[in-house]
Amino acid sequence: MIVVVFNQKGGVGKSTISTNLAAQSAKVGHKTLLVDLDAQGNSTHYAGFDANEKSNSVADMFKQVVGIFRTAKKPIEFIHPTPFENLFVMPSSPALADVERELESRYKIFKLKDALKELKGEFDNIFIDTPPNFNFYSKAALIAADGFCVPFDCDDFSAQAILRLLDNAMELKEDHNPELRLLGIVVNQFNSQAKLPGELVNSLKSEGLPVLDSYISATVKVKESHSKRIPLPFYLPKHKATGQIAALFAELNADKT
Ligand SMILES: Nc1ncnc2c1ncn2[C@@H]1O[C@H](COP(=O)(O)OP(=O)(O)OP(=O)(O)O)[C@@H](O)[C@H]1O
Ligand SMILES: [Mg+2]
Numbered sequence: 001m002i003v004v005v006f007n008q009k010g011g012v013g014k015s016t017i018s019t020n021l022a023a024q025s026a027k028v029g030h031k032t033l034l035v036d037l038d039a040q041g042n043s044t045h046y047a048g049f050d051a052n053e054k055s056n057s058v059a060d061m062f063k064q065v066v067g068i069f070r071t072a073k074k075p076i077e078f079i080h081p082t083p084f085e086n087l088f089v090m091p092s093s094p095a096l097a098d099v100e101r102e103l104e105s106r107y108k109i110f111k112l113k114d115a116l117k118e119l120k121g122e123f124d125n126i127f128i129d130t131p132p133n134f135n136f137y138s139k140a141a142l143i144a145a146d147g148f149c150v151p152f153d154c155d156d157f158s159a160q161a162i163l164r165l166l167d168n169a170m171e172l173k174e175d176h177n178p179e180l181r182l183l184g185i186v187v188n189q190f191n192s193q194a195k196l197p198g199e200l201v202n203s204l205k206s207e208g209l210p211v212l213d214s215y216i217s218a219t220v221k222v223k224e225s226h227s228k229r230i231p232l233p234f235y236l237p238k239h240k241a242t243g244q245i246a247a248l249f250a251e252l253n254a255d256k257t
Pocket of ligand 1: 009010011012013014015016017038040042130131132188189190216217218219220222223226
């Protein structure tokens with residue numbers, strides 16, 4: 001299954017959730033690919049991958065698409081192992097920002113879908129992290145995916161942004177990827193002690209939005225695992241937040257059928 005984690009709002013937990021879902025998938029024995037489409041490279045870093053000038057990145061794959069690189073590498077050549085068993089990454093690079101306009105003006109929006117189609121047989125699961133914009137890369141990801149989930153950070157502005165986002169995503173689905181499924185809203189940074197998060201989640205539900213049952217709590221352990229560059233399933237297998245990630249992974253997987 002190809003799953004995109006997307007929200008055009010920044011800092012809601014896209015990189016945290018995509019990397020941890022990929023890590024959980026790998027941990028339970030699935031060969032898993034994490035594609036990092038954000039030039040910030042947060043999920044590449046979090047998954048423990050150290051890029052150097054020789055490592056082929058997803059930006060290099062796109063440069064090949066528009067002929068900036070006159071190479072003929074296969075999609076698999078842009079994939080690298082991480083320190084974690086079964087977890088592979090197609091790493092980001094700051095060069096993603098340089099090539100975006102060229103890709104857009106030459107209508108290369110389906111190239112990621114083509115590349116991932118070639119890789120689908122190689123991997124059991126593919127998770128895609130996206131930038132905090134409805135730009136070429138997030139659109140290409142939504143076109144390439146089977147489903148998408150939307151992290152929600154329990155903030156009022158975030159609730160309004162979700163309705164706009166869903167309109168945009170549904171238009172894209174209609175035009176370019178009729179198979180795309182909204183897997184659900186992922187409640188992140190949930191604090192059951194405070195009143196507001198619960199109220200906001202209830203307001204999303206009352207709008208008829210599909211809020212997934214597995215909430216991710218706000219915990220300092222998430223930030224700790226970021227700084228150690230060890231996703232939660234490998235860093236703290238028994239922690240409550242890891243259990244929540246595992247439950248979320250199972251919920252998304254159950255949706256496959
Ligand atoms: N459940 C959580 N508990 C505590 N901190 C969290 C949690 N989820 C995310 N964070 C923190 O919030 C910040 C933003 O998270 P993250 O980078 O995953 O968001 P993002 O949506 O990918 O951001 P961007 O839009 O910049 O790519 C990070 O510092 C991260 O450690
Ligand atoms: Mg991010």
